[in-house]
Amino acid sequence: MSDPFRGRVAVITGGAGGIGFAMAEAFAARGAKIALADLDETAMDARSKVLRERGTEVLCVRTDVTKRASVSGLAERVFQHFGAAHLVCNNAGIAIAGPLLQMTPDDWRLTMDIDFWGVVHGVEAFAPRMIEQKQGGHVLNTASMAGLVGMSWLGVYCAAKFAVVGFTESLRRELEAHEIGVSVLCPMIVATAITANSMRMRGLEVPKAVAEPEQPPAGALRGGVIGAEEVARRVVRGIERNDLYILTHPEQRELLRRRAARLDEAAP
Numbered sequence: 466m467s468d469p470f471r472g473r474v475a476v477i478t479g480g481a482g483g484i485g486f487a488m489a490e491a492f493a494a495r496g497a498k499i500a501l502a503d504l505d506e507t508a509m510d511a512r513s514k515v516l517r518e519r520g521t522e523v524l525c526v527r528t529d530v531t532k533r534a535s536v537s538g539l540a541e542r543v544f545q546h547f548g549a550a551h552l553v554c555n556n557a558g559i560a561i562a563g564p565l566l567q568m569t570p571d572d573w574r575l576t577m578d579i580d581f582w583g584v585v586h587g588v589e590a591f592a593p594r595m596i597e598q599k600q601g602g603h604v605l606n607t608a609s610m611a612g613l614v615g616m617s618w619l620g621v622y623c624a625a626k627f628a629v630v631g632f633t634e635s636l637r638r639e640l641e642a643h644e645i646g647v648s649v650l651c652p653m654i655v656a657t658a659i660t661a662n663s664m665r666m667r668g669l670e671v672p673k674a675v676a677e678p679e680q681p682p683a684g685a686l687r688g689g690v691i692g693a694e695e696v697a698r699r700v701v702r703g704i705e706r707n708d709l710y711i712l713t714h715p716e717q718r719e720l721l722r723r724r725a726a727r728l729d730e731a732a733p
Contacts, residue, residue, distance in 0.1 A: 469603060469704055470495035474547045476539070477501060478530050478587060479557030481508035484607065484655060487693035488554055491701050493521040497552065500543045502528035530557045530583030533590075540590040550595060551602040552704070555587035556650075558607055565620035572621055580625035581632075588636060596643045603646040603704050605711075606633045610653045614720050626651075637709055648703050652713040654690045689714065 475492040479485040480501035489499045493516050503509045506527050513523040526542045529535040543550050558580045561572050584606045595602045611619050612626030630649050637647035696713050703711035 468495065469552070470497045470701075472496060472498075473551035473602075474498045474500065474543065474549050475552040475554065476543055476550050476591065477554040477556055478528060478536075478539075478583065479503060479607075480554075481505045481512050484650075484652070484693045484696050485554070485556045486512050487697035488556070488605075488700055489516065490694075491697035492552065493519065495701065498522040498524075498547060500524045500526065500539075500547070500550070502526050502530075502539050503557070504529060528557075530555075530586055531578040533586045536583075536586040536590045540594065543591075544594060549598055549600060550591055551600060552605070553587060553591045553595070553602070554605040554607070555584040556605070556607040557583050560609075560619070560622050562618050562622070564618060568621050573624075576621045576625050577628075580622070581628045584629050584632065588632075592636075592640065592645070595645055596640075599643075601644040601646075603648065603707075604633075604636065604640065605648050605650060605700065605704065606636075607650045608633070610651050610712075610714075610717055610720070612649070613651055613717075614724055634709070646704065646707040648700075648708055648711050650696070650700060650703075650711045650713075651717075652691075652696050653717060655696055655713070656690050656692050689716065 470492050475489070475497045477485050477489050477499070480489055480499075481503035482505075485503070486501075489501060489512070493499055499516055499521055501509050501513055501523065504527065506525070509525045509527070513525050516523045524543065524546045526539045528539045540550070559576060561568070561576055588604060588606075592604065606629050608626040608629040609622065611623045612630040615623050630651070633647060633649035640647055691713060699711055699713055
């Protein structure tokens with residue numbers, strides 16, 4: 466079996482930081498060429514410099530995943546520059562926390578536009594070309610543990626991420642015949658700047674403490690915090706094994722068992 470990374474082209478939205486850049490570093494270490502897509506051109510340029518200094522070929526494309534035309538433009542640039550795309554990571558996302566009944570229409574729209582439609586736009590732009598090039602490949606969609614288990618204070622986020630999980634499960638079935646693997650990444654808490662970035666996207670001032678305007682009650686968010694590099698390591702392993710679900714925390718097992726037990730009890 467050929468190496469799924471060496472000499473291949475990896476496209477990563479939300480690639481200028483956090484999990485996105487950690488994946489870029491992990492793929493590059495395995496010999497992949499990297500296309501970074503992000504709204505933050507300054508951060509993207511800085512990250513690309515790090516990769517280039519290590520000998521990686523990098524393309525940076527400013528991309529707004531909420532806009533279909535922007536993601537289509539990303540695909541055009543990638544195929545013009547590299548001639549192919551083999552690993553597409555639809556990773557850009559935000560997280561808005563707060564009681565469901567306090568969420569505004571703008572909160573719903575922004576979350577769905579980035580977290581769900583960003584994934585759809587990425588698949589629409591790249592999957593048909595990946596099928597045409599007949600070189601296999603892999604699609605990775607970033608969801609969350611909040612896409613597998615409902616959580617208080619994360620209802621809007623859960624709705625978007627549950628949609629990503631269902632979309633990915635269906636996509637895997639449809640791309641299997643084309644030898645294109647599909648995975649959904651479902652991490653728990655990861656040490657990234659998603660809180661600050663989400664506040665900026667909502668037009669809110671980010672305080673020095675980088676705290677949400679309101680803090681979830683104790684117990685709403687559970688599990689330890691891990692680094693983005695550990696998530697990337699698990700992503701590499703998951704792609705190599707063609708896992709559908711890529712999980713990150715040992716605490717997830719018990720939460721998923723409880724959900725499965727409730728479903729089993731409800732079945733007639």
